[in-house]
Amino acid sequence: MNQFNIKFRDRINNFFDSATSAGENAGLLTDVLDYANADPHRFKKEINELQFGSALSSPLPVVLEALAIDTANWGEFYVDVLKDIFEKAREVKKPKEVLGYLMEFHYIENDLLPFNQKIVDILMQEVETEIVEIKIAAIDTLANYILNPSVKNKELINTVFISKLNDPNWKVRCFTYELLSQENSLPQGQSLSIKDQLLKLVFGTPSVI
Secondary structure, X not given: OOHXXXXXXXXXXXXXXXXXXXXXXXXXXXXXXXXXXXXXXXHHHHHHHHOOOOOOOOOHHHHHHHHHHHHHHHHHHHHHHHHHHHHHHHHOOOHHHHXXXXXXXXXXXXXXXXXXXXXXXXXXXXXXXXXXXXXXXXXXXXXXXXXXXXXXXXXXXXXXXXXXXXXXXXXXXXXXXXXXXXXXXXXXXXXXXXXXXXXXHHHOOXXXX
């Protein structure tokens, strides 16, 4: 029996309900963190059983927000979850449904502790994958770490981004172009090819989820 699920299921299901007060949600985050710290081994095992349930039932968004309060103890948990997300995305028919959990990493993207460098290193590996959905998600998440002063290899990250403007897949090219355009980081004179402009017009701008 999964005790975390029994204890928190109903409160987590109500977390994103507009009728739930900010105070109630803050209390839930505190309670989840206290539960995790009370027995980390049990907590990790229970979350591993639940983390990739349906989008509406997974506790992962709430868990990742709660643990962000204490990254000194739980930073490595994010590293492990990141690996699990990419592994699961490779197994399922609709990887975007799993990759959507990467949005929750915004809670820790500005953290200065060393675990974030490990996250960046994993993302740098995943931007080279052949699976387009994973590649785009990794590029999108990696971009959020550019301003983190603890990240060491920013020049290499920028070089990788520029290289994706010439990726074999049009979706990667268009997504990277839009991303760098928003950040005012495009190389001087860079523009989308006519072919990519037409593909974007017909199929829409590629997205992470």
